[in-house]
Amino acid sequence: MTHNRAIAERFAQMADMLEIKGESIFRINAYRRAARAVEGLTEDVAALAARGELTNIPGIGKATAEKIVEFLRTGTMKAYDELAATLPPGLTTLMAVPEVGPKTALLLYEQLGITSLDALEAAAKAGRLRDLPRMGPKTEENILRGIAMVRRSAARRPLGVALPVAEALVATLRETREVDAIEVAGSLRRRKETVGDIDILVTSRSPERVMEAFVAAPPVAQVLSHGPTRSSVILDVGLQADVRVVEPASYGAALQYFTGSKEHNVALRERAVRRGLKLNEYGVWRTKDDRRIAGRDEAGVYNAVGLPWIPPELREDAGELEAAEAGRLPTLVTVEEIRGDLHVHTTWSDGASSAEAMATAAKALGYAYLCITDHSQSLKVAGGVSVEDLRAHAAVVRRLSDRLGIEVLMGTECDIGPDGALDYPDEVLDDLDVVIASVHTRFRMSRDEMTRRIVRALETGRVDILGHPTGRLLGARDPYEVDIERIVDAAARSGVALEINASPERLDLKDTDARLARERGVRLAVNTDAHAAAELRHMPLGISVARRAWAEAADVLNTLSPTALRAHLRGRRGARRRR
Ligand SMILES: [Zn+2]
Ligand SMILES: [Zn+2]
Structure with missing residues (x-):
C-alpha cells in the first residue's frame, strides 16, 4: 500500500499548490478527489493498474489515471515536479496548520519569506504575524496551537498513550447503544509499542448516529471527514482515529484485514489462494463459484484457510502461521x-505513595504479593536508601504482610556500578527477598564495556531480576549500547530473570528481545516499576509485550504462586550459600 500513500500525497500537494497559485477550482477539486480516492483504497493501486481498472475508481479520471501509471512506472510525476518548481519548497507544509489556507501561505511567503513550520513558529512567537492583513494576536495564538498539533500528529504515539484513549472512544460509542459489535483494529490491537493511528470497526443498524457520537466524542480535536459509514478525526493526543461501520456478514473479515500486519495478511492471502480461495476485507470466497464461505467472525476466516484463530499480538509473519x-x-x-x-x-x-498504600492498592488488584524495591544507596538523585534505613524498612514491611493480608516482600532496585559491582554489601543483599539490579548512571559506554558491566553484575549470583535491561525511554532516550544476546546468555547461565518493565515510557525489554530471551530459556518478570499506587495499573502494557514475545504463563516469574515464588527465591539463595 506504499504506492497509495505516495500517490495520494502528491495529488493532495498538487491541489494545494494549484490553490496557492489561484488556479481553477475544478482542477483543484479533481486532484483533491483523486487524492481521497487513492487514499481510501483497500488494495494496492498497482494491482488495480495492472488489471486496467484505475478509471473504474470513483474520483479517478483519465488524466489522473495516466499520472498514476506514470508514477508506478517511473517513480515520478512530471506534472507534479513542474508545478513544484514554480513555488518555494515547503510552502505547502504550512497549509497543514488548520489556520493557514492557500492565501495565507502565499502571504506569509511574500511578506515574510516564511516557507517552513519552524520559521512560521518563530514569526508567531516574535509577534510578527499580527500586522499582516486579516491577522491579529489571536491568529498568532491559533497558529502556534496548530503547529504543535501538526508536530504531534506526525509522530507515532506510545501504546500507553493510545490504548486508554482508544478504550475511552470505544466506551463512548458503546454508550450510544447503537453499536452491536465494536473492536479496535490495527497495530493497536496487535499491541505494538507505538501506534500511528487508531482504527475502530463497528457493526450497527444506525451508522449515522454512531458517526455523530464519534465526531462529537470528548477527545476529538479536529474532524477530518464525517461520512455516513466512515469518519476520521484528529484526537487531542495528536493521533488520527477512524471509525468505520461494516456489514455484520463482513465484520470478521474486516477485523482480520484491518488488524494486519501487512506481512501477516499477505502470507494469509497467499495461503488462501493456494487453497482455491480468495480472501479480502469482505470475506473468504471460493474462487470456482465466487461463493462467500466466511467473513462474519474472525475465527471463521482463519478456519476457512485451515488454521485456528491466531492472537493479534502474534500477527507479524514471524512464524505464527507455521x-x-x-x-x-x-x-x-x-x-x-x-x-x-x-x-x-x-x-x-x-x-x-507509602509502602502501606502500595500494598493496599496491590491487594485491591487481587495480587497475592508485592515486592518493595526502592533505590539503593548511591543513587542519591532518586533518594537511594542507606543500609541502616533499608534494615529499618524491612522490619516495617514484614509487619505489613500480617496486617494487610497480602504478602509484602522486601527487596531493592540495586544500582549496577560502572564496573558491574552491586551497590550493597553481599550480606545486606542476602537478607532481602528479591534483588533487582539496574543501570541508572553512566549510559555512555562502549557496547563491549556496557555488556561486560551487566554480565559481571549478573554473575555475582546475587541478582534475581535484571531491571529495564536496555535503559530506553520510548521516544525520549535510545537504549544504551549493549549486546543483548550476551546478556540473555548470561541470564540463562545464572538463572536471572529479565524484566519487561511495564512503565508506559519504557516497555523494556522490547518484544523481539523478550522473545529471544524466552527462546533461550530465560524467565521474564513483568513489573510496573510503579512510583505511585495508581501506576500499578500499567501491568497490561507489560503483558502486551510479553504476549508479543510469545510468552506463556510458565515463562513469567510473577505468575508463580506465593509459595512457588518463595521456594524459587530461597532456592537461589541456598545455592549461593552452598557454593
Ligand atoms: Zn530503575
Ligand atoms: Zn525502578
Whole structure:
C-alpha cells in the first residue's frame, strides 16, 4: 500500500499548490478527489493498474489515471515536479496548520519569506504575524496551537498513550447503544509499542448516529471527514482515529484485514489462494463459484484457510502461521495470571505513595504479593536508601504482610556500578527477598564495556531480576549500547530473570528481545516499576509485550504462586550459600 500513500500525497500537494497559485477550482477539486480516492483504497493501486481498472475508481479520471501509471512506472510525476518548481519548497507544509489556507501561505511567503513550520513558529512567537492583513494576536495564538498539533500528529504515539484513549472512544460509542459489535483494529490491537493511528470497526443498524457520537466524542480535536459509514478525526493526543461501520456478514473479515500486519495478511492471502480461495476485507470466497464461505467472525476466516484463530499480538509473519498450522500456537500469558508485582518504589526513595498504600492498592488488584524495591544507596538523585534505613524498612514491611493480608516482600532496585559491582554489601543483599539490579548512571559506554558491566553484575549470583535491561525511554532516550544476546546468555547461565518493565515510557525489554530471551530459556518478570499506587495499573502494557514475545504463563516469574515464588527465591539463595 506504499504506492497509495505516495500517490495520494502528491495529488493532495498538487491541489494545494494549484490553490496557492489561484488556479481553477475544478482542477483543484479533481486532484483533491483523486487524492481521497487513492487514499481510501483497500488494495494496492498497482494491482488495480495492472488489471486496467484505475478509471473504474470513483474520483479517478483519465488524466489522473495516466499520472498514476506514470508514477508506478517511473517513480515520478512530471506534472507534479513542474508545478513544484514554480513555488518555494515547503510552502505547502504550512497549509497543514488548520489556520493557514492557500492565501495565507502565499502571504506569509511574500511578506515574510516564511516557507517552513519552524520559521512560521518563530514569526508567531516574535509577534510578527499580527500586522499582516486579516491577522491579529489571536491568529498568532491559533497558529502556534496548530503547529504543535501538526508536530504531534506526525509522530507515532506510545501504546500507553493510545490504548486508554482508544478504550475511552470505544466506551463512548458503546454508550450510544447503537453499536452491536465494536473492536479496535490495527497495530493497536496487535499491541505494538507505538501506534500511528487508531482504527475502530463497528457493526450497527444506525451508522449515522454512531458517526455523530464519534465526531462529537470528548477527545476529538479536529474532524477530518464525517461520512455516513466512515469518519476520521484528529484526537487531542495528536493521533488520527477512524471509525468505520461494516456489514455484520463482513465484520470478521474486516477485523482480520484491518488488524494486519501487512506481512501477516499477505502470507494469509497467499495461503488462501493456494487453497482455491480468495480472501479480502469482505470475506473468504471460493474462487470456482465466487461463493462467500466466511467473513462474519474472525475465527471463521482463519478456519476457512485451515488454521485456528491466531492472537493479534502474534500477527507479524514471524512464524505464527507455521505454528498455527502445526497446532503449536502458544497459550499466551494473560494479565489475570499475574499474581504480583515485583518492582515498585515508595516514599522511602523517589515514589509518591507509602509502602502501606502500595500494598493496599496491590491487594485491591487481587495480587497475592508485592515486592518493595526502592533505590539503593548511591543513587542519591532518586533518594537511594542507606543500609541502616533499608534494615529499618524491612522490619516495617514484614509487619505489613500480617496486617494487610497480602504478602509484602522486601527487596531493592540495586544500582549496577560502572564496573558491574552491586551497590550493597553481599550480606545486606542476602537478607532481602528479591534483588533487582539496574543501570541508572553512566549510559555512555562502549557496547563491549556496557555488556561486560551487566554480565559481571549478573554473575555475582546475587541478582534475581535484571531491571529495564536496555535503559530506553520510548521516544525520549535510545537504549544504551549493549549486546543483548550476551546478556540473555548470561541470564540463562545464572538463572536471572529479565524484566519487561511495564512503565508506559519504557516497555523494556522490547518484544523481539523478550522473545529471544524466552527462546533461550530465560524467565521474564513483568513489573510496573510503579512510583505511585495508581501506576500499578500499567501491568497490561507489560503483558502486551510479553504476549508479543510469545510468552506463556510458565515463562513469567510473577505468575508463580506465593509459595512457588518463595521456594524459587530461597532456592537461589541456598545455592549461593552452598557454593
Ligand atoms: Zn530503575
Ligand atoms: Zn525502578
